[in-house]
Amino acid sequence: MLKSLAKALDVVELLATHRRAMPLAEISRRLKMSKPTLHEILLTLAMRGFVERREGGMYQLGLRAWEVGAAASVEPLIAASAAVMQKIAADINEDAALSVLSGFEIVNVHHVTCGQAVRVYAQVGTRIPAHHAAAGLLLLAHQSDDYIDAVMPARLEAATPNTITDPDRLRHEFKRIRARGYAVNNGGWRIDVAGAAAPVFNADGAAIAALCVAAPRYRTNREWMRSTASVLIDGAATINDMILNSQAPRERLAS
Amino acid sequence: MLKSLAKALDVVELLATHRRAMPLAEISRRLKMSKPTLHEILLTLAMRGFVERREGGMYQLGLRAWEVGAAASVEPLIAASAAVMQKIAADINEDAALSVLSGFEIVNVHHVTCGQAVRVYAQVGTRIPAHHAAAGLLLLAHQSDDYIDAVMPARLEAATPNTITDPDRLRHEFKRIRARGYAVNNGGWRIDVAGAAAPVFNADGAAIAALCVAAPRYRTNREWMRSTASVLIDGAATINDMILNSQAPRERLAS
DNA sequence: AACGGTTATTCCGTATTGCCGAACGATAGC
DNA sequence: GCTATCGTTCGGCAATACGGAATAACCGTT
Numbered sequence: 255m256l257k258s259l260a261k262a263l264d265v266v267e268l269l270a271t272h273r274r275a276m277p278l279a280e281i282s283r284r285l286k287m288s289k290p291t292l293h294e295i296l297l298t299l300a301m302r303g304f305v306e307r308r309e310g311g312m313y314q315l316g317l318r319a320w321e322v323g324a325a326a327s328v329e330p331l332i333a334a335s336a337a338v339m340q341k342i343a344a345d346i347n348e349d350a351a352l353s354v355l356s357g358f359e360i361v362n363v364h365h366v367t368c369g370q371a372v373r374v375y376a377q378v379g380t381r382i383p384a385h386h387a388a389a390g391l392l393l394l395a396h397q398s399d400d401y402i403d404a405v406m407p408a409r410l411e412a413a414t415p416n417t418i419t420d421p422d423r424l425r426h427e428f429k430r431i432r433a434r435g436y437a438v439n440n441g442g443w444r445i446d447v448a449g450a451a452a453p454v455f456n457a458d459g460a461a462i463a464a465l466c467v468a469a470p471r472y473r474t475n476r477e478w479m480r481s482t483a484s485v486l487i488d489g490a491a492t493i494n495d496m497i498l499n500s501q502a503p504r505e506r507l508a509s
Numbered sequence: 510m511l512k513s514l515a516k517a518l519d520v521v522e523l524l525a526t527h528r529r530a531m532p533l534a535e536i537s538r539r540l541k542m543s544k545p546t547l548h549e550i551l552l553t554l555a556m557r558g559f560v561e562r563r564e565g566g567m568y569q570l571g572l573r574a575w576e577v578g579a580a581a582s583v584e585p586l587i588a589a590s591a592a593v594m595q596k597i598a599a600d601i602n603e604d605a606a607l608s609v610l611s612g613f614e615i616v617n618v619h620h621v622t623c624g625q626a627v628r629v630y631a632q633v634g635t636r637i638p639a640h641h642a643a644a645g646l647l648l649l650a651h652q653s654d655d656y657i658d659a660v661m662p663a664r665l666e667a668a669t670p671n672t673i674t675d676p677d678r679l680r681h682e683f684k685r686i687r688a689r690g691y692a693v694n695n696g697g698w699r700i701d702v703a704g705a706a707a708p709v710f711n712a713d714g715a716a717i718a719a720l721c722v723a724a725p726r727y728r729t730n731r732e733w734m735r736s737t738a739s740v741l742i743d744g745a746a747t748i749n750d751m752i753l754n755s756q757a758p759r760e761r762l763a764s
Numbered sequence: 765a766a767c768g769g770t771t772a773t774t775c776c777g778t779a780t781t782g783c784c785g786a787a788c789g790a791t792a793g794c
Numbered sequence: 795g796c797t798a799t800c801g802t803t804c805g806g807c808a809a810t811a812c813g814g815a816a817t818a819a820c821c822g823t824t
Contacts, residue, residue, distance in 0.1 A: 256553045256811070258782060262514045263557050267573075270580035279800060288784050293802065298511045302518050303611065306582060311801060315581040317611055318522070320618070323578015324634030325525035326570040327561060333633075356558065356572055363575070378588075379579025511782070513811060534771060543813045548773065566772060566820090 261287060262295050266319070269305065270379075275312035328354060331454075331463055332364045334496040338489045339366045339465070346482055348469040349373055353389035353451075354462065355397070356381070358405040360390040363463070374447050374468040385424060385442075386413045388449035389464035392437035395428035396453055396461035402428075416441040436483040437464075441471055448474040452486035454493050465490045516542060517550050521574070524560065525634075530567035583609060586709075586718055587619045589751040593744045594621045594720070601737055603724040604628055608644035608706075609717065610652070611636070613660040615645040618718070629702050629723040640679060640697070641668045643704035644719035647692035650683035651708055651716035657683075671696040691738040692719075696726055703729040707741035709748050720745045 264285055269276060278296065282289050296313055299305040303318035335352050343350040343366040352364040359381045367373060384390030394402060402425075410419040418424050431437045439449045451466035465486050469478075519540050524531060533551065537544050551568055554560040558573035590607050598605040598621040607619040614636045622628060639645030649657060657680075665674040673679050686692045694704045706721035720741050724733075 255556065256513050256517070256549055257809090258511050258513050258811085259517045259550065259553050260557070262511070262517075263553075263559065266577055267557075270577040273580045277800075278802095289801075290785085290803085291783055294511055294782080295514065298514050298518075301510065302515070302522075304518065315577060317581065317583060317609065317616060320578040320581035320583050321616060321634050321636075322521055322525040322570060323575040323581070325528045326572065326575035326578070328572060328575050329634070354572065361572060361576060379576050379584070381576075512780085513782085532771075533773095544772075545774085545814085546812055549811080 258295070261285075261291070262299065265292070265295055265299070266304065266315070269313065269315050275308055275314035277311050278313065281313070328363050330500060331493075331497070334500060335364060335454075335463075335465070335493050336366075338492050338496075339364060342366075342465075342467070342485060342489050343368045346467055346485060348467050348473070348482075349376070351376060351389070351466050351468060352454075353387070353393070353464045353466060355384060355390070355393040355464075358384050358394075358407060360384050360387060360393065360464070372470050374444075374470065376468065382443065383411060383413075385410055385418055386439075387443050387466075388437045388439035388451040388468075389466045391418075391424075391427060391439065392431055392451040392453055392464045392466075393461055394424075395431035395437065413443050414441055414445045416445065418442060434483075435487055438479050438483070446471050448479075450479055450482045450486060452483065452490040454490045454497070457498060463493075465493065513550070516540075516546070517554065520547070520550055520554070521559065521570070524568065524570050530563055530569035532566050533568065536568070583618050585755060586748075586752070589755060590619060590709075590718075590720070590748050591621075593747050593751075594619060597621075597720075597722070597740060597744050598623045601722055601740060603722050603728070603737075604631070606631060606644070606721050606723060607709075608642070608648070608719045608721060610639060610645070610648040610719075613639050613649075613662060615639050615642060615648065615719070627725050629699075629725065631723065637698065638666060638668075640665055640673055641694075642698050642721075643692045643694035643706040643723075644721045646673075646679075646682060646694065647686055647706040647708055647719045647721075648716055649679075650686035650692065668698050669696055669700045671700065673697060689738075690742055693734050693738070701726050703734075705734055705737045705741060707738065707745040709745045709752070712753060718748075720748065 265281060268281060268284060278289060278292055282292050296305060300307050303316045305313050305319070306316035307313060332352065339350040339352060347368050347370060349368055350366045351362055353360040353362055361381050362376060362378050365376055365378050382390070384394050406421065410421065410424070412419045418427060436450055436452045441448065447468055448471040449466055449468040451464040453461040454463040454465055456462045467482055467486060520536060523536060523539060533544060533547055537547050551560060555562050558571045560568050560574070561571035562568055587607065594605040594607060602623050602625060604623055605621045606617055608615040608617055616636050617631055617633050620631055620633050637645070639649050661676065665676065665679070667674045673682060691705055691707045696703065702723055703726040704721055704723040706719040708716040709718040709720055711717045722737050722741060
């Protein structure tokens with residue numbers, strides 16, 4: 255493990271999680287790094303455009319970081335889903351989102367807003383514990399037992415009284431999700447938010463993403479859940495097809 | 510300058526520009542790095558999720574790289590533009606794009622497709638020389654002379670016979686662009702593609718992005734250019750307002 | 765199944781270089 | 795004008811990144 259590289263990644267991740275410009279001193283304090291070392295790291299990152307130096311010595315993530323991110327493995331997935339999600343958001347008239355699993359957390363990789371005045375606020379690129387949301391429950395349900403055992407924390411934090419925190423109940427929920435083909439969540443993340451999610455599979459049959467809809471809970475009920483889930487399952491199937499079709503040409507790309 | 514960090518950034522940028530998974534040996538050859546060193550770097554990057562190790566020793570940019578990119582400084586701009594661009598693409602019935610300047614190149618940061626069968630192919634996250642496109646001409650036209658002198662290469666490469674390659678003609682074009690408030694391009698990038706672009710300004714009055722439309726040239730003419738430009742100028746103004754309004758709350762964010 | 769060519773990985777000695785204490789300017793607040 | 799905090803420079807020591815050589819896994823071919 256390269257120490258200097260690891261430190262640089264710490265810096266980059268810190269700037270990413272806080273999503274704002276920071277002065278050198280603050281980064282130094284938060285990461286407990288000496289100022290000269292940090293200065294050197296930031297200089298290197300800035301020289302390559304991974305961070306930008308705003309006036310007043312404020313550092314923030316730069317254009318190159320964005321460019322690199324745009325070339326990451328999830329990007330084709332996002333591109334394939336965009337149109338479908340647009341249509342779903344319009345049809346159901348609620349926000350649609352796409353999430354992937356990372357350890358025991360989910361990352362929001364795409365979001366399409368609907369026209370409603372009251373909407374669920376969600377930011378692309380953020381992480382939340384998987385058991386707090388329908389998308390996370392769905393993706394966990396489709397992982398192997400080994401995976402679950404490896405990533406599940408000893409204690410499941412509750413976000414609301416409705417959050418599932420008992421491991422046994424969670425595993426039982428996984429079974430239900432697999433049987434039904436979709437996951438639901440009623441106020442387990444925020445007490446006034448409900449959601450549903452359906453799986454997107456890759457060519458190997460692994461669940462790689464969750465197509466989901468989140469709505470203010472007062473606009474939902476059991477019937478809404480059922481009809482929404484069927485729309486999501488259809489949409490996920492469409493995305494599946496697009497992935498399978500785009501995979502082949504991708505392989506054929508020359509050097 | 511930190512050598513090990515610089516090498517790691519080289520690796521990451523290589524994976525980004527080629528947009529595909531690569532085996533260790535190929536990276537080693539392209540960057541002329543020893544395999545043990547590279548192995549160590551990739552291990553560190555993989556441990557943090559910045560690259561992913563697919564089966565068969567293929568490395569590609571991972572989820573963490575995407576997350577970091579999603580927190581970069583351009584992201585708020587993209588979020589603010591998305592809705593406006595959607596509307597423009599629908600109204601004009603041609604693809605809309607958003608580009609920013611980086612040295613003497615432009616980076617495509619967002620793209621909205623229209624419903625047309627014949628469209629201009631463009632990938633988000635890619636770079637092209639600024640003088641090849643309307644967006645680049647527009648952004649260069651709004652930079653200081655010092656900036657232009659610093660970044661303009663000695664020789665301007667021509668992409669087509671229509672590309673402006675004479676520095677004097679380029680500087681003259683900048684004047685026209687500033688006077689009209691928008692830039693056009695007729696086959697300077699690809700011979701059968703035309704485009705128009707209007708500037709998005711930040712609070713300091715600096716042109717930070719170009720809102721543009723690219724279309725197959727046979728669907729365009731002088732009248733089309735004029736009407737498209739006026740739509741773009743309106744759209745850019747709307748984005749301006751959104752930026753100014755969203756800046757304030759952003760500053761107020763607590764630690 | 766045995767083979768050559770390619771690959772990924774481990775090991776280790778060297779000297780390169782990342783690291784931080786201390787000191788220096790620069791800046792802002794009171 | 796003082797003080798506190800910030801960004802930056804300098805330099806010397808020790809840690810550690812580096813790559814050659816050896817090893818082990820892999821793949822397609824015969």
